[in-house]
Amino acid sequence: MNEVFSLINSKKLIQLIDLAEKEIVLIAPGITGEVSAALVSAAKIVGKENITVILDKDTNAVRYGYGEIEATETLVKNNIKVRSQDNIRIGIIITDLDRYIFNPTPQIIEAEPEDFRIPNAIRISEYEAHKLLNKINPPSSLFEQEDSAEIGKTEITNEVVKKAKEDLERKPAIKPDLARKMLVTSSAFQIVDSHLEGTKIERRTFRLNASDLGITDPEIRNRISASYKILDNVEFETLKEIDNIYQNICELYLIKVKKNDTVILYENRKRFDKAIESLKEVIKDSKEKLIKEISNELEKSKELIIPLIMNNLKNQSDIKLERLVLPEPLTEKTLWNYLKRKIDLRFPKAEQLLKEIKLKIRITNVSDQLINNEDFRSEIEKTFDQDFDEIVRTQSALGIKEEKLNINFDRINE
Structure with missing residues (x-):
C-alpha cells in the first residue's frame, strides 16, 4: 500500500519526470536547472503538448531560493510552454503514474529535505488529481484553456525571462547555500x-x-x-x-x-x-x-x-x-x-x-x-x-x- 505522506525534493521530481510516459503537470514557485533538464528530456517521450509547467515569474521567488531563472529560460528556449502564477507557494506534481501536493523549500532558509522520515508532501488519489487537472487545464476549450483555468493564466515568454534576468542583475539573488549561513x-x-x-x-x-x-x-x-x-x-x-x-x-x-x-x-x-x-x-x-x-x-x-x-x-x-x-x-x-x-x-x-x-x-x-x-x-x-x-x-x-x-x-x- 502506498504511503500518504512522502518527501518531494528536486531529486524526487526528476525521478517522477523520468518515469512519466503520457503526461506531466508541475506547479511550483520555481525549479532547478536539473529539473528543467529532466523536463526537456521527458518532452521527447510524452510530447511538449502534454507537459504543463506553472511557475512564479516574480524574481523574489529566485531570491527566496525556490529555483533558478536559468531553469525557466531553458524550458522557454526549448519551446516548452511555461505559465505564470504570481506568488504561488505550493507545489503539485502529477504524472500518469504518481500524484503529489508538496511544500517547496525556500532554500535561503534551509536546504531541500533529504530525510524521508520528515515528509513535506501528500500523495493524492487519481480522483483528486483529476479534479485539480480540471482547474489547471479545463477541457472546455483547447484554445482558451488558460483563460478559464483557475491558475497560470499568463505565459512566461522570452521577454518575461529577459526582464527577470535584468532585474536579478540589478538586485542579485544570494546563493541559497550562502544565504542559509546568513x-x-x-x-x-x-x-x-x-x-x-x-x-x-x-x-x-x-x-x-x-x-x-x-x-x-x-x-x-x-x-x-x-x-x-x-x-x-x-x-x-x-x-x-x-x-x-x-x-x-x-x-x-x-x-x-x-x-x-x-x-x-x-x-x-x-x-x-x-x-x-x-x-x-x-x-x-x-x-x-x-x-x-x-x-x-x-x-x-x-x-x-x-x-x-x-x-x-x-x-x-x-x-x-x-x-x-x-x-x-x-x-x-x-x-x-x-x-x-x-x-x-x-x-x-x-x-x-x-x-x-x-x-x-x-x-x-x-x-x-x-x-x-x-x-x-x-x-x-x-x-x-x-x-x-x-x-x-x-x-x-x-x-x-x-x-x-x-x-x-x-x-x-x-
Missing part, C-alpha cells in the same frame, strides 16, 4: 571589508620590446623585454591626500579584531558614512587637477624615454629608418616625431590611470555563524574589554543586510 543578527557592530585601490600610480611600468632596445638579432628578439617606470619617484600630493584621508577614516572608525576581520561600532556608522561622503567630495573635486598633474608628468616621462629608444633605433640601417618616417625625409626631427606618435599610443592616458583608482566598501551584519565562533567572540571581548553578550543584541532575520559603495573616477560625476 540568518543574521542585529548587532552592536558590523563587519567591514574596505579597500582603496590604484592610488600608487607611480608603480606603473611601460613595457620595452626588443625594437625599443635596439635588438635586431632574430635569435633573441622574442626572448627579451624590459620595463620602464613611467612615473618613478613622482609623488602626487592630491593622491597622497586622498590616501591619507582614507587611512584616517579607517583608523578612526574601523577596529581590527583578528586576522582578516574588521568591525565598526554601529553607533559610529553614521559618522563613518559621513566621512566617506566627504572623501567622495575630495575625489570629485580633485579629478581635473589630477588629470592635469598626471598628464604633465607623463609628458616628462615620454621626453626621457624617447631619446633612449631613438638612440637604440640608430643601430638599424638608414633604409629601415627611412621606411619608418615615410613620406617625410629621414632627419632627427622626423624620427623624433615618429617615436613620439608611437609612444603616445602606447603610453597610458591620465584618465586611464584614474579609472584604476577605486574605493570599495562592503558592510555586513555579523552572521550567526561568526557570532558562535569562539575565536571571534574572544577577540571582540579583548578588543572592547566587555562581555560579548553585553555588546551584541541578537535578533534573528531572514537574509543579510549588505551595503556596497564603489567609487571610481570615471563614474564620479554620475
Whole structure:
C-alpha cells in the first residue's frame, strides 16, 4: 500500500519526470536547472503538448531560493510552454503514474529535505488529481484553456525571462547555500571589508620590446623585454591626500579584531558614512587637477624615454629608418616625431590611470555563524574589554543586510 505522506525534493521530481510516459503537470514557485533538464528530456517521450509547467515569474521567488531563472529560460528556449502564477507557494506534481501536493523549500532558509522520515508532501488519489487537472487545464476549450483555468493564466515568454534576468542583475539573488549561513543578527557592530585601490600610480611600468632596445638579432628578439617606470619617484600630493584621508577614516572608525576581520561600532556608522561622503567630495573635486598633474608628468616621462629608444633605433640601417618616417625625409626631427606618435599610443592616458583608482566598501551584519565562533567572540571581548553578550543584541532575520559603495573616477560625476 502506498504511503500518504512522502518527501518531494528536486531529486524526487526528476525521478517522477523520468518515469512519466503520457503526461506531466508541475506547479511550483520555481525549479532547478536539473529539473528543467529532466523536463526537456521527458518532452521527447510524452510530447511538449502534454507537459504543463506553472511557475512564479516574480524574481523574489529566485531570491527566496525556490529555483533558478536559468531553469525557466531553458524550458522557454526549448519551446516548452511555461505559465505564470504570481506568488504561488505550493507545489503539485502529477504524472500518469504518481500524484503529489508538496511544500517547496525556500532554500535561503534551509536546504531541500533529504530525510524521508520528515515528509513535506501528500500523495493524492487519481480522483483528486483529476479534479485539480480540471482547474489547471479545463477541457472546455483547447484554445482558451488558460483563460478559464483557475491558475497560470499568463505565459512566461522570452521577454518575461529577459526582464527577470535584468532585474536579478540589478538586485542579485544570494546563493541559497550562502544565504542559509546568513540568518543574521542585529548587532552592536558590523563587519567591514574596505579597500582603496590604484592610488600608487607611480608603480606603473611601460613595457620595452626588443625594437625599443635596439635588438635586431632574430635569435633573441622574442626572448627579451624590459620595463620602464613611467612615473618613478613622482609623488602626487592630491593622491597622497586622498590616501591619507582614507587611512584616517579607517583608523578612526574601523577596529581590527583578528586576522582578516574588521568591525565598526554601529553607533559610529553614521559618522563613518559621513566621512566617506566627504572623501567622495575630495575625489570629485580633485579629478581635473589630477588629470592635469598626471598628464604633465607623463609628458616628462615620454621626453626621457624617447631619446633612449631613438638612440637604440640608430643601430638599424638608414633604409629601415627611412621606411619608418615615410613620406617625410629621414632627419632627427622626423624620427623624433615618429617615436613620439608611437609612444603616445602606447603610453597610458591620465584618465586611464584614474579609472584604476577605486574605493570599495562592503558592510555586513555579523552572521550567526561568526557570532558562535569562539575565536571571534574572544577577540571582540579583548578588543572592547566587555562581555560579548553585553555588546551584541541578537535578533534573528531572514537574509543579510549588505551595503556596497564603489567609487571610481570615471563614474564620479554620475
